Amino acid sequence: MNGLINYLSCGLLWLGLLLKAPDLIRHRCDPYLRAICAVLGLAGVCFFLGAEPTVAAVNHLSGIPNLAAPLTYASITAYSAASQILIVYWRGGPRVHRTSRRWMVAYAFVLLGIATTFVLGDAPVERRTDLDTYYATTPFIAEMIVLYLSGHLAAASVTTVSALRWAREVHGWLRTGLVVLGLGALCNAGYSVSKLAAVVARWYGNDWSGLSTTVSPAAAGLAALMTVTGVLIPLVGPRLTQAQRARRAYTRLEPLERELDDLLTRRALRLPRPRWASPATRLVWRQTSIHNALGSLDAFFDRDLYERTLEAEARASGDAERAEATAWAVVIAAGAAEERGGDRPLVPSGEPADCPERAPSSAALGGIADALATSPRIAAARVRDRTATTGTA
Numbered sequence: 001m002n003g004l005i006n007y008l009s010c011g012l013l014w015l016g017l018l019l020k021a022p023d024l025i026r027h028r029c030d031p032y033l034r035a036i037c038a039v040l041g042l043a044g045v046c047f048f049l050g051a052e053p054t055v056a057a058v059n060h061l062s063g064i065p066n067l068a069a070p071l072t073y074a075s076i077t078a079y080s081a082a083s084q085i086l087i088v089y090w091r092g093g094p095r096v097h098r099t100s101r102r103w104m105v106a107y108a109f110v111l112l113g114i115a116t117t118f119v120l121g122d123a124p125v126e127r128r129t130d131l132d133t134y135y136a137t138t139p140f141i142a143e144m145i146v147l148y149l150s151g152h153l154a155a156a157s158v159t160t161v162s163a164l165r166w167a168r169e170v171h172g173w174l175r176t177g178l179v180v181l182g183l184g185a186l187c188n189a190g191y192s193v194s195k196l197a198a199v200v201a202r203w204y205g206n207d208w209s210g211l212s213t214t215v216s217p218a219a220a221g222l223a224a225l226m227t228v229t230g231v232l233i234p235l236v237g238p239r240l241t242q243a244q245r246a247r248r249a250y251t252r253l254e255p256l257e258r259e260l261d262d263l264l265t266r267r268a269l270r271l272p273r274p275r276w277a278s279p280a281t282r283l284v285w286r287q288t289s290i291h292n293a294l295g296s297l298d299a300f301f302d303r304d305l306y307e308r309t310l311e312a313e314a315r316a317s318g319d320a321e322r323a324e325a326t327a328w329a330v331v332i333a334a335g336a337a338e339e340r341g342g343d344r345p346l347v348p349s350g351e352p353a354d355c356p357e358r359a360p361s362s363a364a365l366g367g368i369a370d371a372l373a374t375s376p377r378i379a380a381a382r383v384r385d386r387t388a389t390t391g392t393a
Contacts, residue, residue, distance in 0.1 A: 003054075006051035008221075009220070009225070010048045010051075013227070013228050016232055031097075038085070039083055039086050040227075040231065042075060043224055043227060043228075049068060054068065055128045066126055066131060070144065077148055078107070081104055083155055084100075110147060110148070113144070114148055117147065121135075122139075123135055130209050131145075132145050133201075133202045133212050145199060149195050149199070152188070152191070152192045156186070156192060160182050162182075163185060164178070164179065164182040174234045177237070180226050184224075184225070185223070187219050187226060194212065195216050199212075242280065250279060253287070254369070255369045256290055256332075256365060257290055259336055259372055260332075260336060263297060263340075270289045271288060271292075291362075305330065306330075313327060322367065322371075326375050328360050
């Protein structure tokens with residue numbers, strides 16, 4: 001079970017690393033991206049090396065009992081340093097590089113201490129899951145255990161405080177990511193605290209090994225999930241927001257495209273519909289189709305009708321933007337009806353067709369589509385058109 005949880009956690013973290021790999025390849029000199037990838041990669045290594053099957057394989061292949069322990073502790077220490085450096089680069093400031101170098105030097109000494117104490121100590125009996133408590137009173141091995149746990153706890157504590165404090169100063173996706181990352185760091189601190197509690201209990205002759213073998217792995221697994229989520233939220237969140245906005249804009253333009261559908265079909269003005277495309281691509285496709293239709297329809301636009309509707313709607317609503325959108329909607333609907341070959345335009349025009357001074361922009365298309373769907377002027381004009389058509393028939 002321990003191995004399964006570890007490998008699942010490792011896979012989750014390396015999946016996050018895989019998602020960031022393209023950005024790292026494109027911007028390999030970006031220290032912030034390197035720190036993100038280091039956190040995800042090293043956290044995955046920690047879980048991989050700490051899995052019981054991996055521990056057994058490392059010890060067997062090396063011929064050194066418990067060699068997997070210092071390797072795992074070293075990866076945890078490197079991960080702790082990477083977490084600190086990530087927070088430093090994430091927040092920025094004038095002393096980013098100096099601060100990150102200090103963290104790297106500090107944890108380099110911790111790594112050296114882990115290697116030295118393991119070489120000086122004696123751990124002849126292989127312990128795959130409970131080495132921390134089994135050797136808690138063994139000279140040098142005990143110091144190695146306390147050293148790596150203290151380093152990990154210090155990093156987790158500083159990361160928790162830094163992330164949650166910074167989250168109070170920012171908003172949006174960054175704030176959400178920092179809160180999740182801070183809670184993940186807090187779970188990481190729970191890993192160290194439970195291990196240290198089991199070790200201290202062993203010093204006093206008590207057996208709390210369950211904290212080390214059950215509680216700690218669970219805390220570490222939850223920390224991995226929250227860490228990868230917290231790191232990815234500020235990166236993926238804005239893209240999700242943009243996709244949602246594009247999806248809403250695409251849906252919003254449907255009434256306008258439907259109004260121009262006959263013209264688009266008869267004159268083959270609509271580009272092939274993209275399949276398996278992103279919301280942004282589908283939005284551009286719909287906007288392009290609408291602009292193609294409007295460009296073909298401009299000879300049927302009536303400037304006088306536009307001006308009259310604009311003035312009347314501005315007086316009625318007091319909203320200049322809404323008045324402009326309604327005026328364009330009336331002119332487009334009238335022009336489309338006239339272009340279809342009917343001698344009964346949707347709204348009667350006083351003068352021959354004459355284009356308004358400028359075509360609607362892409363930003364204005366949403367308001368025009370809303371007016372086509374909801375404006376009483378358009379609804380009344382459609383009723384008049386249907387009445388005129390029935391009377392003629």
